[in-house]
Amino acid sequence: MSSDTQKTFFIETFGCQMNFHDSEKVAGSLVSQGYRQVQSVEDADLIFYNTCSIRDKAEQKVFHRLTDFKRLQKQGKQFAVIGCVAQQEGERIFERAPHVSLVAGSASYNRLPEMLVQIAHGQRATGLDDRQTEDTFETDFTARVNPHRGYITIIEGCDKFCAYCVVPYTRGRERSRTSESVLEEARKIVESGLTEVQLLGQNVNSYQDPLGKHTFASLLAEVGRVPGIRRVRFTTSHPRHFTREIVQAIDEVPTLCDHVHLPVQSGSSRVLAAMNREYTREQYLERIAWMKSARRSIAITTDIIVGFPGETEAEFEETLSLMDEVGFDGIFSFKYSPRPNTPALTMENAIPEEEKTRRLAVLNDRQKEIQRASYQRFVGQVLETMVEGARRPLGQLPGRTSQNKPLNFTLPEGAPEPPVGSYVPVRVTRAHPNSLVGEMCPVSTACVVS
Numbered sequence: 001m002s003s004d005t006q007k008t009f010f011i012e013t014f015g016c017q018m019n020f021h022d023s024e025k026v027a028g029s030l031v032s033q034g035y036r037q038v039q040s041v042e043d044a045d046l047i048f049y050n051t052c053s054i055r056d057k058a059e060q061k062v063f064h065r066l067t068d069f070k071r072l073q074k075q076g077k078q079f080a081v082i083g084c085v086a087q088q089e090g091e092r093i094f095e096r097a098p099h100v101s102l103v104a105g106s107a108s109y110n111r112l113p114e115m116l117v118q119i120a121h122g123q124r125a126t127g128l129d130d131r132q133t134e135d136t137f138e139t140d141f142t143a144r145v146n147p148h149r150g151y152i153t154i155i156e157g158c159d160k161f162c163a164y165c166v167v168p169y170t171r172g173r174e175r176s177r178t179s180e181s182v183l184e185e186a187r188k189i190v191e192s193g194l195t196e197v198q199l200l201g202q203n204v205n206s207y208q209d210p211l212g213k214h215t216f217a218s219l220l221a222e223v224g225r226v227p228g229i230r231r232v233r234f235t236t237s238h239p240r241h242f243t244r245e246i247v248q249a250i251d252e253v254p255t256l257c258d259h260v261h262l263p264v265q266s267g268s269s270r271v272l273a274a275m276n277r278e279y280t281r282e283q284y285l286e287r288i289a290w291m292k293s294a295r296r297s298i299a300i301t302t303d304i305i306v307g308f309p310g311e312t313e314a315e316f317e318e319t320l321s322l323m324d325e326v327g328f329d330g331i332f333s334f335k336y337s338p339r340p341n342t343p344a345l346t347m348e349n350a351i352p353e354e355e356k357t358r359r360l361a362v363l364n365d366r367q368k369e370i371q372r373a374s375y376q377r378f379v380g381q382v383l384e385t386m387v388e389g390a391r392r393p394l395g396q397l398p399g400r401t402s403q404n405k406p407l408n409f410t411l412p413e414g415a416p417e418p419p420v421g422s423y424v425p426v427r428v429t430r431a432h433p434n435s436l437v438g439e440m441c442p443v444s445t446a447c448v449v450s
């Protein structure tokens with residue numbers, strides 16, 4: 001409990017990058033209301049729990065945590081559940097956890113100040129959107145956590161309704177920020193001393209500029225031209241909206257990172273149709289071909305779901321063969337997880353859990369072999385590396401390439417430790433399936449970045 005009169009708050013966040021950035025903005029909104037952020041529940045008057053409902057058992061985890069928190073209620077603490085489980089479960093949270101005072105989904109964060117006033121007067125407060133909100137959540141102040149990367153949400157919500165996904169029901173309809181407000185935030189991020197920006201959206205490339213000035217590709221290029229910006233990343237793209245113009249922008253604007261995350265989910269056109277992904281295997285591979293014919297070498301990563309209802313062994317094999325054909329630099333792989341309110345929940349031919357587990361293991365082993373081979377190509381190259389942290393006990397410094405690969409490196413004898421957030425040339429000496437190892441080039445030698 002805070003000793004002084006200023007109220008304190010603590011935020012615990014789960015889930016995707018969007019959720020973590022939402023928490024940075026929620027914190028900004030609370031600080032603007034006079035609250036002070038603390039780093040432990042013990043020190044907080046108000047405890048926020050930013051939830052994720054993308055996978056099974058997400059709700060159970062939330063209620064377990066709320067039961068844990070109950071013991072703190074005696075100390076007069078208040079609890080707020082926000083994010084996707086809040087939107088999904090709504091007022092049911094008050095029934096199951098009566099000690100909770102505030103329940104709000106991400107489409108209602110603009111109303112946080114008034115909800116804080118309500119709970120300060122001992123009332124309950126809710127912010128539950130039914131996909132009507134057109135507003136985007138923008139704050140004057142954002143309590144940024146990442147020491148070297150600034151996140152900018154350019155579009156919120158989703159209108160795609162993939163058959164397995166809760167996001168359209170928990171984050172509301174698609175709504176984009178104006179290009180002017182995005183560029184203004186990019187300039188502010190540079191003024192704050194950061195040089196890397198990541199544009200965020202459930203479907204970042206579905207961006208529609210309300211001012212009609214920019215497409216996603218031209219906005220991306222414009223952010224890349226903001227003075228002081230060294231690297232621009234963006235996630236998550238939808239293949240349906242992935243255009244040649246995006247690849248062209250990456251080729252023309254050097255600050256745009258040569259990495260694209262393009263979730264495919266399955267290699268079978270029949271499964272993709274059942275998932276309501278609205279592209280075929282062939283259309284996906286066409287987008288890959290655009291990237292592979294770019295002047296710059298673009299790293300490609302993806303998301304894949306195994307065990308979607310009705311997925312046959314042959315269709316699973318189509319996913320494996322697509323991985324062989326593309327040679328992804330990395331994948332995020334998941335077993336299909338039944339989610340409330342989604343069409344796939346009632347689909348027939350559910351795949352048994354152990355079979356899903358077997359397919360996931362086969363897929364991850366295949367990808368490990370693909371990555372083991374592809375990462376070898378970097379050995380001997382000199383890569384511009386952003387320093388992401390201080391020297392570790394074993395002497396290496398954590399770094400990251402523009403292709404989003406972890407590159408941990410040692411320093412030449414007697415070389416000063418480069419500051420976090422700076423860029424150094426590193427010669428790659430070894431490759432692991434998921435990361436690279438190297439040595440920073442001595443300042444005296446003319447190390448040319450590959």
Ligand code: SF4
Pocket residue numbers: 158159160161162165166167168202203238
């Ligand atoms: S595009 Fe599909 S998977 Fe992605 S957030 Fe929207 S509904 Fe979910």
